[in-house]
Amino acid sequence: MRIEELNQEQNQQEISGLLEEHSRRMDDSIPPYEREVISLAAYEGDTYVGGITGDMVWKILNVHLLAVDPVYRGNGLGAILLKELEDRARSRGCKVSELTTMSWQAPHFYQKQGYGIFGEIHDCPQEGQTKYYLKKSLE
Structure with a gap:
């Protein structure tokens, strides 16, 4: 595993995708972020x-x-x-x-x-x- 800097816009998209997936698993009634x-x-x-x-x-x-x-x-x-x-x-x-x-x-x-x-x-x-x-x- 490595940690590196990433363009903020791209990183926000990736993070948002992970958070959306987590939210759907926890409660599918939570609206999209x-x-x-x-x-x-x-x-x-x-x-x-x-x-x-x-x-x-x-x-x-x-x-x-x-x-x-x-x-x-x-x-x-x-x-x-x-x-x-x-x-x-x-x-x-x-x-x-x-x-x-x-x-x-x-x-x-x-x-x-x-x-x-x-x-x-x-x-x-x-x-x-x-x-x-x-x-x-x-x-």
Whole structure:
């Protein structure tokens, strides 16, 4: 046996196949693990000013990245992007949204958008900082 690096896309396909096979053996009513990506961008004229990405699996939206150009922060663009992502996921059947953020990033922003903290890792990546796990019902 050997362990080697493999192209991420190919490896994800192989892993997904193994997981699908396992799920079918455990409970054949479990739906397929099908990932759908949503990627939204905001522009002021021709200038990129922010964006958000996420994916949906098993009626769960997983928010990956959200950023707004510092010049445009504080005007609600982050909330608009997040709401648009949530609305599109909801229209595709998603029931809940989940994400992670760091203590120096945006935990309070997400809480203002209706997300609740359900987990924390303290002293990550270094002492005094925290990684937060948040979720929100989309129903």
